[in-house]
Amino acid sequence: MAGLLLISSFAQAAGCLKGAVVGGVAGHLKHHAVIGAMAGCAVGHHLAAQQAKKQQTSDAK
Numbered sequence: 001m002a003g004l005l006l007i008s009s010f011a012q013a014a015g016c017l018k019g020a021v022v023g024g025v026a027g028h029l030k031h032h033a034v035i036g037a038m039a040g041c042a043v044g045h046h047l048a049a050q051q052a053k054k055q056q057t058s059d060a061k
Contacts, residue, residue, distance in 0.1 A: 015051075019044020 019040035027036015 013048075015044035015046075015048025016041040017044070019047070 019042070020037040021040070023040020023043070024033045024037035026040070027033045030036070
C-alpha cells in the first residue's frame with residue numbers, strides 16, 4: 001500500500017514537472033513563461049492523477 005502511494009505521488013510530481021516544462025516553453029512564446037509553467041504544472045498534475053487512478057483500478061481487477 002505504501003509503495004502504491006509513493007508511486008502515485010511520484011507520478012503526480014512527474015506530471016507537474018513535464019507540464020511545467022511544456023507550459024513554460026509554450027508561455028515563453030507568448031511572453032508569459034511563468035504563467036504557462038504554473039498552468040502546465042496544474043494540467044500535468046491532473047493528468048498524472050487520472051492516469052494513476054486508472055492504473056490503480058486496472059491493477060485491482
